[in-house]
Amino acid sequence: MIFESLAEKLQKSLNKLKGKGKLSEKDVKQVMREVKLALLEADVNFKVVKKFVNSVKERAVGHEVMESLTPGQQVIKIVNDELTKLMGEEQKKIEFAPQPPTIIMMCGLQGAGKTTTSGKLGILLKKKGKSPLLVACDIYRPAAIKQLEVVGEKADIPVFSMGDKQNPVNIAKASIEHAKKNGYDVVILDTAGRLHIDEELMDELENIKSEVNPKEILLVVDAMTGQDAVTVAESFNDKLGIDGVVLTKLDGDARGGAALSIRAVTDKPIKFVGMGEKLDQLEPFYPDRMASRILGMGDVLTLIEKAQANIDAKKAMEFEKKLKTQQFTFDDFLEQLQQMKNMGPLDQILEMIPGIGSKQLKKLKVDEKELVKIEAIIQSMTKEERQNPSIINGSRRKRIARGSGTNIQDVNRLLKQFKETKKMMKKMTNMEKAMKKGKFKFPFFR
Amino acid sequence: MFKKLFGKKNNSENNNQQTQQIEKENNTTESEENKKEGFFSRLKKGLSKTRKGITEKVDVILKSYKKIDEELFEELEEVLITADVGVNTTMRIIEDVKDKVKERKITEVEEIRELLKEELKEILTEVDENISLNIEPSPAIVLVVGVNGVGKTTTIGKLAYRLKNEGKKVLIAAGDTFRAAAIEQLTEWSNRAGVDIIAHQEGADPAAVIYDGIQAAKARKSDVLICDTAGRLHNKKNLMNELNKIFRIVEREYPEATKEVLLVVDATTGQNAVLQAKTFKEACDISGIVLTKLDGTAKGGVVLAVQSELKVPVKLVGVGEKIYDLQDFDPDNFVEAIFSE
Numbered sequence: 001m002i003f004e005s006l007a008e009k010l011q012k013s014l015n016k017l018k019g020k021g022k023l024s025e026k027d028v029k030q031v032m033r034e035v036k037l038a039l040l041e042a043d044v045n046f047k048v049v050k051k052f053v054n055s056v057k058e059r060a061v062g063h064e065v066m067e068s069l070t071p072g073q074q075v076i077k078i079v080n081d082e083l084t085k086l087m088g089e090e091q092k093k094i095e096f097a098p099q100p101p102t103i104i105m106m107c108g109l110q111g112a113g114k115t116t117t118s119g120k121l122g123i124l125l126k127k128k129g130k131s132p133l134l135v136a137c138d139i140y141r142p143a144a145i146k147q148l149e150v151v152g153e154k155a156d157i158p159v160f161s162m163g164d165k166q167n168p169v170n171i172a173k174a175s176i177e178h179a180k181k182n183g184y185d186v187v188i189l190d191t192a193g194r195l196h197i198d199e200e201l202m203d204e205l206e207n208i209k210s211e212v213n214p215k216e217i218l219l220v221v222d223a224m225t226g227q228d229a230v231t232v233a234e235s236f237n238d239k240l241g242i243d244g245v246v247l248t249k250l251d252g253d254a255r256g257g258a259a260l261s262i263r264a265v266t267d268k269p270i271k272f273v274g275m276g277e278k279l280d281q282l283e284p285f286y287p288d289r290m291a292s293r294i295l296g297m298g299d300v301l302t303l304i305e306k307a308q309a310n311i312d313a314k315k316a317m318e319f320e321k322k323l324k325t326q327q328f329t330f331d332d333f334l335e336q337l338q339q340m341k342n343m344g345p346l347d348q349i350l351e352m353i354p355g356i357g358s359k360q361l362k363k364l365k366v367d368e369k370e371l372v373k374i375e376a377i378i379q380s381m382t383k384e385e386r387q388n389p390s391i392i393n394g395s396r397r398k399r400i401a402r403g404s405g406t407n408i409q410d411v412n413r414l415l416k417q418f419k420e421t422k423k424m425m426k427k428m429t430n431m432e433k434a435m436k437k438g439k440f441k442f443p444f445f446r
Numbered sequence: 447m448f449k450k451l452f453g454k455k456n457n458s459e460n461n462n463q464q465t466q467q468i469e470k471e472n473n474t475t476e477s478e479e480n481k482k483e484g485f486f487s488r489l490k491k492g493l494s495k496t497r498k499g500i501t502e503k504v505d506v507i508l509k510s511y512k513k514i515d516e517e518l519f520e521e522l523e524e525v526l527i528t529a530d531v532g533v534n535t536t537m538r539i540i541e542d543v544k545d546k547v548k549e550r551k552i553t554e555v556e557e558i559r560e561l562l563k564e565e566l567k568e569i570l571t572e573v574d575e576n577i578s579l580n581i582e583p584s585p586a587i588v589l590v591v592g593v594n595g596v597g598k599t600t601t602i603g604k605l606a607y608r609l610k611n612e613g614k615k616v617l618i619a620a621g622d623t624f625r626a627a628a629i630e631q632l633t634e635w636s637n638r639a640g641v642d643i644i645a646h647q648e649g650a651d652p653a654a655v656i657y658d659g660i661q662a663a664k665a666r667k668s669d670v671l672i673c674d675t676a677g678r679l680h681n682k683k684n685l686m687n688e689l690n691k692i693f694r695i696v697e698r699e700y701p702e703a704t705k706e707v708l709l710v711v712d713a714t715t716g717q718n719a720v721l722q723a724k725t726f727k728e729a730c731d732i733s734g735i736v737l738t739k740l741d742g743t744a745k746g747g748v749v750l751a752v753q754s755e756l757k758v759p760v761k762l763v764g765v766g767e768k769i770y771d772l773q774d775f776d777p778d779n780f781v782e783a784i785f786s787e
């Protein structure tokens with residue numbers, strides 16, 4: 001059970017809301033309970049989850065959702081909107097000091113990834129035309145200095161170190177002098193990992209801060225961190241007043257709920273994410289991506305947004321009904337097709353649907369040209385033919401093919417597909433099954 | 447806006463008055479102590495930390511309830527989830543406690559504490575009563591694996607030191623040839639522990655290092671060979687295959703050795719640790735867990751989930767960065783810590 005992915009779980013709970021038309025408070029409550037569990041499984045802090053779920057519940061119950069025709073999707077959207085809002089909406093960058101050098105202090109727990117991140121950050125800034133200096137302030141961990149030196153060598157960035165006999169505060173101070181003298185405009189201080197409750201070492205950071213006055217104090221946090229992320233982030237922030245967070249090891253498969261927790265308690269932006277052990281694998285942070293990662297919904301959210309903007313929900317509902325009752329005609333199909341075209345390139349849309357891998361995508365074999373063809377064929381049908389395809393006999397097929405500039409095989413194929421779809425629809429007891437199999441409302445493309 | 451929505455201390459709707467009082471007390475002692483500096487104040491702070499530890503969260507909760515009801519269970523659920531036990535395991539535990547309450551017709555709130563403890567300990571010891579390191583008889587090989595930065599190398603240093611003090615002939619092999627200065631780091635630990643080390647250059651084939659380690663252990667008649675490996679995220683197929691290759695070399699080249707494969711888990715890790723354990727188990731059949739960084743504030747409750755899902759016992763715990771900061775896992779202490787503030 002525990003290995004069931006969050007995405008599946010959430011999908012399940014949200015599917016419960018689909019196609020129901022109207023939402024009762026009880027429905028929302030039920031779904032939000034499962035959302036809550038899912039967020040907890042993603043390691044979002046307990047208290048944060050509680051607050052979050054309550055605020056979303058308030059928004060979801062009521063008109064917005066109750067009157068919507070695709071309530072499940074609407075709830076996903078609300079959950080995601082709120083999550084994104086909490087993650088910080090826009091992307092935040094590194095601030096540079098008006099008077100160089102810009103001093104960046106890295107801090108965090110042991111093993112979070114400070115040293116690697118320091119090197120990565122150096123590379124990133126170098127690409128921006130800066131001339132960074134790495135400073136080895138970790139005098140405690142065996143071979144920590146050596147590690148930074150190796151990283152510096154690989155990144156082709158100079159490393160300032162004074163061995164492990166000097167006090168880190170002095171090392172930091174001396175490095176700034178060194179930077180000024182030698183024209184480095186960014187100084188990255190790699191400090192030792194420490195526990196947030198280690199007062200002596202926390203004081204050390206505070207002392208470095210007051211001596212060199214860093215422009216940026218970045219807290220480095222492992223994306224796999226659990227409930228304690230809140231305590232850690234709060235402690236570092238209270239002591240130092242951090243300016244931002246770097247979330248590391250996001251190339252793993254942790255949901256990264258810690259990101260949300262940290263945002264919620266510190267209100268400080270996540271500025272970068274670490275995406276691998278290689279030194280060029282540091283990326284800017286995108287709040288919306290993180291939100292959907294924590295939610296586990298992939299790009300389905302993008303799809304919802306597009307669909308929401310382009311598809312009249314009521315019409316979609318009618319289609320569903322028609323499909324179910326077998327009244328679906330070529331007219332309806334044409335309309336659906338045109339709406340889909342408004343949504344953008346089809347393969348892009350299909351790619352966004354979770355569960356449809358590139359393998360399945362190939363099986364779907366939908367290309368844009370095909371769509372144009374289908375459209376032309378339908379347009380060459382008479383009104384009667386569109387309403388009642390069973391009357392389309394051999395001569396009619398010939399005429400349609402000629403009219404649409406296609407050949408008879410194309411027409412036959414479409415007719416066959418149409419028939420099969422209707423048959424398939426008959427087998428389905430409800431639309432939810434269709435969503436599960438096809439993952440989408442348009443059953444034609446399979 | 448965040449503070450308003452999610453405010454920390456002022457939003458303690460589920461904390462009862464007693465906990466709030468404790469928080470307040472701690473705050474005053476802290477700010478008073480901040481004025482003075484030096485050794486004694488630090489000592490006092492240390493003591494106040496322990497005092498805080500004695501205040502049991504669960505006791506506070508239990509004291510505030512007169513009868514056993516759903517709300518009480520919800521608060522206990524919160525304690526477990528906050529300790530990273532995870533939703534599924536937490537629900538399972540609470541259900542079991544509820545069942546026992548019914549079965550034994552328990553009405554006293556006080557007794558819940560014992561039930562809960564019993565339940566947690568059952569999970570921790572259900573695999574095996576004997577959860578000590580499996581290194582007898584000699585020769586033995588200990589393979590240490592885990593994701594990046596959890597404390598593998600440090601644990602090896604501590605373990606080597608400890609086994610040496612127990613009179614064993616210990617050899618370590620520097621199987622992390624990937625991370626910058628990993629070999630130097632382990633070499634420093636081997637010096638501190640006073641044991642020999644087999645190492646190649648950075649970038650060398652880790653399997654070859656382990657192979658050499660095994661040959662050296664045989665030649666030198668070592669009691670225990672401890673092998674470091676590079677940290678790797680379990681979702682990286684190629685790295686897990688590499689680990690599997692190392693594991694197979696151990697099986698092939700050292701069949702006579704007693705085997706222990708230790709997965710190192712950082713106590714601050716959340717639910718991902720379950721996936722880690724699962725994947726590492728597939729790749730190299732882990733037989734025990736080392737839970738590190740328990741000297742922090744994280745409880746490491748996820749090992750309960752690992753235990754109940756995968757039946758791999760915790761054997762050792764790391765409680766600091768010093769060479770002697772390694773302890774045998776003690777289920778009683780662990781459970782007490784989960785219950786404490």
Ligand SMILES: Nc1nc2c(ncn2[C@@H]2O[C@H](COP(=O)(O)OP(=O)(O)OP(=O)(O)O)[C@@H](O)[C@H]2O)c(=O)[nH]1
Nearest residue numbers: 110111594595596597598599600677739764765766
């Ligand atoms: N506080 C505390 N720190 C620890 C503990 N164990 C290890 N550390 C620290 O955690 C950091 C990472 O430890 P390492 O031993 O290098 O971890 P690793 O798993 O070998 O790391 P990689 O080889 O880089 O994957 C170091 O700073 C250690 O000092 C512990 O029990 N408590």
Ligand SMILES: [Mg+2]
Nearest residue numbers: 598599622628
């Ligand atoms: Mg290591």
